[in-house]
Amino acid sequence: MTDLKTQADAAHKWWRTLGPIEIEGKTLPGDRAALARLRRCSSPVDAAMEPATAKLFKALGFSTRNDMHLGRAATLAAVLAHVRKEGGGKIALAIGAPPQGKPEDALLKPNRFRALMAARTDDEIMTSFRRVVAMLDRTANVRDLAKLILSWTDDGAGDKARTRFAFEYHGAGLFAPDIDATETTAPEKV
Secondary structure, eight states, X not given: OOOHHHHHHHHHHHHHHHSOEXXXXXXXXXXXXXXXXXXXXXXXXXXXXXXXXXXXXXXTTOOXXXXXXXXXXXXXXXXXXXXXXXXXXXXXXXXXXXXXXXGGGSSSOHHHHHXXXXXXXXXXXXXXXXXXXXXXXXXXXXXXXXXXXXXXXXXTTHHHHHHXXXXXXXXXXXXXXXXXXXXXXXOOOO
């Protein structure tokens, strides 16, 4: 199986091929129809029926023998279709409370945060992360979003990913248990 960073890079490359592409001063439209269909999908099952999702599934290096991987690729495709512009920082920092702010000051309010942290099914994950992308004005770090969605309920990495996300949301990413210092970023100023 491919590592998470490689999968996030593959998801980013897939996302870039669907959107408008600038080549030699000209803008090519990309695959706007695929993006529109993925945005209209009401569930990961709907997204799984799209040819663009099959391309993402293959790019992620998933095995065809695992239904969970198809659901996760479809969830990722349906969420990434809503991202219009590449953002810089970590998703959790962008939706969390500002430094020295109260939890109520967070872009993603505490009740929605709890719902996101409790999301376990592909439908719940898709709905929650689509809301996050909408709150970020459709501007998000595609690689970070891909890592989060792909690892959110992973048997080996899910608990660690959600814990790290929670610490970063609360502005305490440096103190997250078992965190690699090279992956930590300073809070963004919004």
